[in-house]
Amino acid sequence: MxxxxxxxxxxNLVRSKYFSxxxxxxxxxxxxVLYFGLSFSLLGFFMPELLQESFPSAEVxxxxxxxxxxxxxxxxxxxxxxxQELNVMSIQHYLLQAMPKSKVINxxxxxxxxxxxxxxxxxxIVPFCFRVSVDELGITGGLLWMFSLLFxxxxxxxxxxxLKRVAAVKxxxxxxxxxxxxxxxxxxxxGWISLNDWSAVLFANLGQWWFFLIPVALTTLLxxxxxxxxxxxxxxxxxxxESKEASTQEFGYLESKGSIGVxxxxxxxxxxxxxxxxxxLVITLLFSLYGLLFYTQPDMYDGMGWKVFVGIFMTGxxxxxxxxxxxxxxxxxxxxxxxxxxPMEAFFRAKFWLLVGSSLITYILSLGYMYFTIDALWINTxxxxxxxxxxxxxxxxxxxxxxxxxxxxxxxxxxxxGTSAVQFLVTIPLLVFPILIYQAFNVFNKPYYGxxxxxxxxLLSLAxxxxxxxxxxxxxxxxxxxxxxxxxxx
Amino acid sequence: MEGIIxxxxxxxxxxxxxxxxxSSLEIExxxxxxxxxxxxxxxxxxxxxxxxxxxxxxxxxxxxxxxxAKDESWKHFTGSFIDEGFLIDYLTPDxxxxxxxxxxxxxxxxxxxxxxxxxxxxxxEILSKKKYIRDLSKGNQKKVxxxxxxxxxxxxxxxDEPFANLDPSTQYQLRDQxxxxxxxxxxxxxxxxxxxxxxxxxxxxxxxxxxxxxxxDIQTTxxxxxxxENFFVKNGEEKVDEKEAL
Numbered sequence: 235m236x237x238x239x240x241x242x243x244x245x246n247l248v249r250s251k252y253f254s255x256x257x258x259x260x261x262x263x264x265x266x267v268l269y270f271g272l273s274f275s276l277l278g279f280f281m282p283e284l285l286q287e288s289f290p291s292a293e294v295x296x297x298x299x300x301x302x303x304x305x306x307x308x309x310x311x312x313x314x315x316x317x318q319e320l321n322v323m324s325i326q327h328y329l330l331q332a333m334p335k336s337k338v339i340n341x342x343x344x345x346x347x348x349x350x351x352x353x354x355x356x357x358x359i360v361p362f363c364f365r366v367s368v369d370e371l372g373i374t375g376g377l378l379w380m381f382s383l384l385f386x387x388x389x390x391x392x393x394x395x396x397l398k399r400v401a402a403v404k405x406x407x408x409x410x411x412x413x414x415x416x417x418x419x420x421x422x423x424x425g426w427i428s429l430n431d432w433s434a435v436l437f438a439n440l441g442q443w444w445f446f447l448i449p450v451a452l453t454t455l456l457x458x459x460x461x462x463x464x465x466x467x468x469x470x471x472x473x474x475x476e477s478k479e480a481s482t483q484e485f486g487y488l489e490s491k492g493s494i495g496v497x498x499x500x501x502x503x504x505x506x507x508x509x510x511x512x513x514x515l516v517i518t519l520l521f522s523l524y525g526l527l528f529y530t531q532p533d534m535y536d537g538m539g540w541k542v543f544v545g546i547f548m549t550g551x552x553x554x555x556x557x558x559x560x561x562x563x564x565x566x567x568x569x570x571x572x573x574x575x576x577p578m579e580a581f582f583r584a585k586f587w588l589l590v591g592s593s594l595i596t597y598i599l600s601l602g603y604m605y606f607t608i609d610a611l612w613i614n615t616x617x618x619x620x621x622x623x624x625x626x627x628x629x630x631x632x633x634x635x636x637x638x639x640x641x642x643x644x645x646x647x648x649x650x651x652g653t654s655a656v657q658f659l660v661t662i663p664l665l666v667f668p669i670l671i672y673q674a675f676n677v678f679n680k681p682y683y684g685x686x687x688x689x690x691x692x693l694l695s696l697a698x699x700x701x702x703x704x705x706x707x708x709x710x711x712x713x714x715x716x717x718x719x720x721x722x723x724x
Numbered sequence: 725m726e727g728i729i730x731x732x733x734x735x736x737x738x739x740x741x742x743x744x745x746x747s748s749l750e751i752e753x754x755x756x757x758x759x760x761x762x763x764x765x766x767x768x769x770x771x772x773x774x775x776x777x778x779x780x781x782x783x784x785x786x787x788x789x790x791x792x793a794k795d796e797s798w799k800h801f802t803g804s805f806i807d808e809g810f811l812i813d814y815l816t817p818d819x820x821x822x823x824x825x826x827x828x829x830x831x832x833x834x835x836x837x838x839x840x841x842x843x844x845x846x847x848x849e850i851l852s853k854k855k856y857i858r859d860l861s862k863g864n865q866k867k868v869x870x871x872x873x874x875x876x877x878x879x880x881x882x883x884d885e886p887f888a889n890l891d892p893s894t895q896y897q898l899r900d901q902x903x904x905x906x907x908x909x910x911x912x913x914x915x916x917x918x919x920x921x922x923x924x925x926x927x928x929x930x931x932x933x934x935x936x937x938x939x940x941d942i943q944t945t946x947x948x949x950x951x952x953e954n955f956f957v958k959n960g961e962e963k964v965d966e967k968e969a970l
Binding site: 489503566577578 | 814819827
């Protein structure tokens with residue numbers, strides 16, 4: 235019976251949209267996996283040497299290793315809270331089949347351990363065990379050492395999925411936890427506490443029989459908690475989402491401004507009422523701090539080149555992040571877009587003004603960097619004008635190629651849905667061209683002319699906006715049948 | 725005679741299989757027109773061609789003299805609802821209606837008095853409920869779509885399976901509502917349905933589509949329902965015969 239479930243899971247995986255992505259994306263992801271896999275394997279393998287180098291006087295390495303286990307446990311848990319996906323096999327499909335519920339649930343929990351977060355620590359545990367622990371603790375001790383750590387990994391795993399399921403809605407629990415961990419790390423960094431000492435004490439007995447029983451007991455306990463929680467949830471009325479009350483925020487001013495105003499207001503509602511787009515907002519705010527990296531270290535990033543890059547990035551981050559899926563966000567009702575009583579030009583003008591507005595806000599935020607140097611004013615103004623004049627039209631044009639729907643209810647960390655090689659290609663000219671324009675003057679030691687050139691490009695392009703809109707709509711009309719078919723597929 | 729909906733030489737081919745082939749179909753203004761056919765007969769494909777959502781391989785559709793593929797102005801006098809893919813699901817129904825009304829330059833009062841006419845139809849489950857469209861049941865979503873299609877007093881109304889997914893009493897309410905519209909205004913309605921009873925009730929003309937072609941074109945009389953039933957019973961038997969012959 236388990237083999238049947240296995241087969242279903244397998245089919246679910248290979249038939250999922252994830253695998254049917256374009257080759258560009260597959261190659262890119264494959265490359266990333268290979269690169270990181272290889273680097274971390276090497277790091278894990280040579281850990282004994284690295285530890286020896288950092289602690290030249292140490293004669294045995296196992297106690298030193300123990301100093302770092304707590305770091306792993308805490309940061310891993312925090313990461314899991316935010317990034318680990320619950321593997322959801324739809325229990326519903328099996329409720330009416332001749333199959334005991336307990337089996338379905340055991341299967342669901344059992345297969346959940348096949349997860350990157352559980353595989354990853356192995357790279358740091360297994361090689362170290364055979365290269366060091368077995369020597370220092372003897373065969374039995376070394377193996378106990380390894381299995382204890384493995385069970386600690388599972389402990390983290392089941393704790394994370396348990397809390398994620400129980401606290402499905404209460405995100406603040408995770409945020410509090412992340413803040414606590416961050417504070418501990420900060421205190422540790424400042425030297426007020428020593429996580430190394432705590433960890434050394436807590437994990438001093440790794441490799442002892444009795445200590446091995448602790449993670450085993452904890453893991454078993456959590457497995458059973460998970461089991462009983464899911465068992466209770468195996469009724470379909472348990473899954474019905476409590477539909478939250480709809481927000482009633484209005485954009486009265488915009489909505490009084492004719493159909494373009496209402497369309498902008500609608501899009502603002504789209505952004506504020508969906509998970510995925512809200513996470514774009516959060517990312518935008520985070521990235522407005524990106525400049526700190528460059529402005530606070532004038533020695534490392536002297537000259538304006540980097541700051542121009544950061545300027546384009548900061549005043550355009552929302553544009554780039556949101557704009558690259560511009561029509562995709564609305565993919566689930568694309569047929570409606572095509573039949574409603576407005577000309578397509580109004581549709582694109584509304585989007586243009588949204589991009590301008592968002593860029594204006596990020597521009598105002600970026601003026602905070604004038605605190606470091608007045609140059610920030612000139613740089614960010616030029617970047618803002620360039621973004622509004624050039625990049626906005628590039629993104630609008632690119633959006634007419636969108637034909638993949640975006641699921642608005644999923645967060646965007648590690649979410650590649652709707653991504654295709656086109657998105658990556660689009661980002662390059664958005665960021666690289668302005669730098670090239672700037673550098674063309676900068677190499678002759680005329681950085682301010684470079685900024686001026688950026689602004690002029692933006693203004694010139696704006697002057698041609700009528701023409702751009704015409705071209706965008708022409709292209710939109712040529713591609714719309716193909717795109718509509720793509721969006722309908724979901 | 726040129727109809728308000730005029731279809732010429734329309735064909736659509738998917739993977740070398742012709743799913744739609746209509747040499748000519750004229751629908752007169754002010755009449756209600758029923759479209760029936762089994763699953764896969766090409767109804768939705770025809771609708772999507774009419775609304776310029778898919779590109780036909782040959783032929784053209786004109787609505788009130790406007791070629792839909794060349795000019796967008798038909799959108800201002802055509803109300804349509806095919807499926808939930810037309811609804812902006814993160815809006816509340818009130819916001820959605822407000823949006824459509826705005827596109828047709830309706831004022832707040834005009835919209836309010838229009839919606840007041842649908843209070844019974846909505847059964848108090850739609851308006852001012854603080855719920856997004858995505859959280860409504862399928863039936864209620866459909867109501868939102870249908871009523872939304874009527875905002876702006878369209879000359880042409882296009883509905884795909886409006887009765888499916890609705891509970892019995894709502895079906896009758898909708899049928900009466902459409903009947904009333906047909907009698908009181910000069911709207912042209914194009915309605916498809918699997919329910920032969922409903923379409924014969926208020927459509928003056930009924931066309932049967934089978935494998936993409938028009939196989940029957942009937943003016944509704946008291947005999948129509950029986951004629952339709954006979955057709956579909958036979959059609960089903962033929963399919964069985966075909967299978968046995970294989």
